[in-house]
Amino acid sequence: MGTAARALRPGKQRGTAPCPEERNVTETTTTPTPVDFWFDPACPWAWMTSRWMLEVEKVRPVEVRWHVMSLAVLNENRDELPEQYREFLTTAWGPVRVCIAAEQKYGSKVLGPLYTALGTRIHNQGLGHKDHDVIVAALEEAGLPAELADFARSDAYDAELRASHQEGISKVGQDVGTPVIAVPGADGEQIAFFGPVVTPAPKGEAAARLWDGTLLVASTPGFYEIKRTRDQGPVFD
Template sequence: MDATFFFDPACPFTWRTSRWLVGVAPERDVTLRWRAFSLSILNGDNVPDEYKPMMAASSRALRLVEALRADHREETIGTFYTELGNRTFEAGAPITDEIVVAAAETAGVTDPKAVLDDESWDEAVRTSHELAFGSAGPDIGSPVLLVEGAARGVHGPIIDQVPGREEALAIWDAVVPLARSTTFFEIKRGRA
């Protein structure tokens, strides 16, 4: 089964959900597809000044995601995002341009700055974002998960920490039928 994960690399909840999904994929024979979801596009100018450098670095990273996708390099995207998350969320550091470049180089991207600085990829990022938002929106954020056989995507699942194997598989086995249901709308609880 294919599953498309639309993500913004600046979001910590998205990072944890991605680690859940990466762990589940081989267990459930899931082929992961990675796409851009832009919190910068979603929030427009409504971003506090302290977060603007992180959002700019994330936007540049999403250019690379879409460039790699266009080149059919899904595994490289997955490696890039893993490197990026390890250097940010796992290391307790905010995303920066320097971290994005280092993660891209470690993932095997030759001359990543050429793509990171290429604004022509912004349209592909916007198209991907609009696909995700249109699939699961309104009132959503990052991540969006679209599973094969589902007419619409879902926002999330949002998880606070990466679960162990059994719980991870149980979440997957619950999410897929809900995502494929044409009558399911929403399940949510407050953060405690």
């Protein structure tokens, strides 16, 4: 027995295949934790949070699953809104309707690339969300038919949009906005929250620390809110 055990060592050093136990350990991978993210593409703060989540994907074993929600739907029965914001909501229907149409026709896998293409133009490049050509260019970048831009003025998929919106907002309540994030907790219960609202989007280990801390406070029983007044607008870098 002892001689046989010693005889294996030179073979291992010469590059022979590892024993089955070693192979199993080497090939074991961690299944990413799904993170559901509801966004309205017209919202600059949701865009900031989404760029942070993409950074989190690089440094934590998570996988973002994108869903749409709508600020226009959220606020449609509120009469006290400022006129400027009311005008914003009227035009915000366009991009999110295009997103839900793309999802319904081509599956949820297209939402991530389309959101990135739209958000880069709307927010980083400052082109806004009203221009038809902006939506067409984003669709082309995402590998989707330009004809989907016509759904910006169509209510064909409004029922599906409202259902997706309701799925997200029902997890956190009506008194918040976009984005909504939901993730499985350690005890099997889902952790869901609005935000975080942050600018600029943290990167690298800073993104990881914010993620870890957000989950820590959001998973605390009875925790509802921590907030301070924003003293700057979104920083798109």
